[in-house]
Amino acid sequence: MSSIADQIAGSSVAEAGARAGAAVTSAPAITLPAAGDRELRLDLFRGLALWLIFIDHLPNNILTWFTFRNYGFSDATEIFIFISGYTAAFVYGRAMLEAGFVVATARIMRRVWQIYVAHVFLFTIFLAEISYVATNFNNPLYSEEMGIMDFLKQPDVTIIQALLLRFRPVNMDVLPLYIVLMLFLPFILWLMKWRPDVTLALSAALYALTWQFDWYLSAYPNGTWFFNPFAWQLLFAFGAWCALGGAQRMSRILSSPITIGICFAYLLFAFFVTLTWHIPQLSFLMPKRLEQWMYPISKTDLDVLRFAHFLALAAITVRFLPRDWSGLKSPWLRPLILCGQHSLEIFCLGVFLAFAGHFVLAEISGGAGLHFLISVAGIVIMSGMAWVISWYKHSADKNAKKKGAVVNADMAGGG
């Protein structure tokens, strides 16, 4: 599995770009990067996103209150997709400049294949779980809900649709989105090589047209993809744009006190609005007009309110968490950073652990204590696994030193 590991470190990485951080200083345009330090903030926040996605996939418990989605519009998915766009552009953008379009595309396609295999693996686990529940659980209270098992009656259709990414069980929506975004990465990078700003504008235009004309990808047996790739590509392209020099050009706007003020005001507004969801007694404070204009805040189509919320969060993070912050080296944040460095494996593990957690919770009605225990155990397992993977990588690198640089470039690219 070590070949799936993505890494931005090593000789294959841009110094200028690596300095970029989630959005401050970066190479002036798409310049050839030199060797440099790994951008730990990216790893840190991707690791955090992975933990939060795991917790959000479990039934509500105490830890759920630590996840972003309870305090604003956007959630961990935005962070994950943005950083994925950033790192992918970072790594494959370099490959494209160095080795050309064809080679970079070939490497991206190999990465796409890895993600696809990971998705099929998760689907197999899902099938096992649902088949178990179908045979063991037959409570008359839920005779209607058991209708979900009907698809087991025609496994031929269902499995083929799953392989086509059209059948998407709950909590398995992120990888198909990621696959589609990665498929278009060569095209995005090729355009960005030409004119980054125009590419970003095109991406925004596609987003606007999607909202205007209601474009979507259909799913099986009906409905649409939970994450509409036509809308979510904006975040991915924005991440790529930041990685390829956009962040640096924005740095002056980002550090202006007006921007920071607006960001804080917006975050505060979002916080207040979310508060009214959790404490319905407060909902009388919300003007009805505003409610009718705002709701529903679509996650499927990456609502502008969500996108703006993510931007505000990112701007403030970049402003107040410097790249050389000493905490990034602290052992306390090490597990998060390690998870972020092996995101595809840890993401899959997280989805699996969420399935397992649901299963244990359903079998043993243990209450809040057990909920908490399962969440913490999941995070410990994820961190432990990340540590094992990096240990593997480390010793493999030692034993196959000549391969090092090439392998790193191939593996890189933001899972």
Added chain:
Amino acid sequence: MKSNPMMILGLALFAGLLAAAPLRAEDAPANCEVPTYLLTSESPLPKVETAIVSDRRLEILVVGSRSSTITASEGSAYPGRLQAILKEALPKVAVNVSVELQVKKTAEEVAGGLVKLVEVRKPTLVIWQTGTYDAIRAIDPDDFRAGLDEGVVGLQKTGADVVLMNLQYSPRTETMISAPPYLDNMRVVAQEHSVPLFDRFAIMRHWSDAGDFDLSSTSHGPDLAKRVHDCIGRALSKFVIDAAHVKPAQQN
């Protein structure tokens, strides 16, 4: 009754995961308190108020899917319980609850036939329970919302009061059925048309969290279903009386 998680975990490890499932008492008395905020709605039910206070005749029509009934014991399902409890609470009012099951139909499909149903039955209040089948079929949430919208507007035009009821909380199928988009859209439509939303999902989750019911139970008997439906009937009757702004004095 809440069990100590550590003890259960220990037992489970000892006896194997599956053996631990029936640990909870199946015959515990139904204790199903519902926090007040889940039973209050800003949206009123003026027609119901008139029906109770002046007409002394309350005709309720429940339009719902399979989760509005219990196979082989329809009488113990929540519509039947609602009728019994309302009759008790409003002794001077002639209460009648009838049920129209629309099995395996999406909200959009049900919406088309709603007005006709109401014209035949002429209810004061229509309780529309929906969302589950749409969630199972993963219907596009926008289509779901459009269907809800059409249905609610149609019902309001006929002059009936409307209450929306959302999905059941079902921990066993949580990883397979995605409820949130449908819950959110029901909330939105209820808000837009000032229709009270009976949040069955939140109420059942509250019971599950409080340990009133073990909703993950693998029991195949109708016992749990009957007790849960009884509690839903109770909560629903409180909800309706509250939304109709009927004070105890007016009831008698």
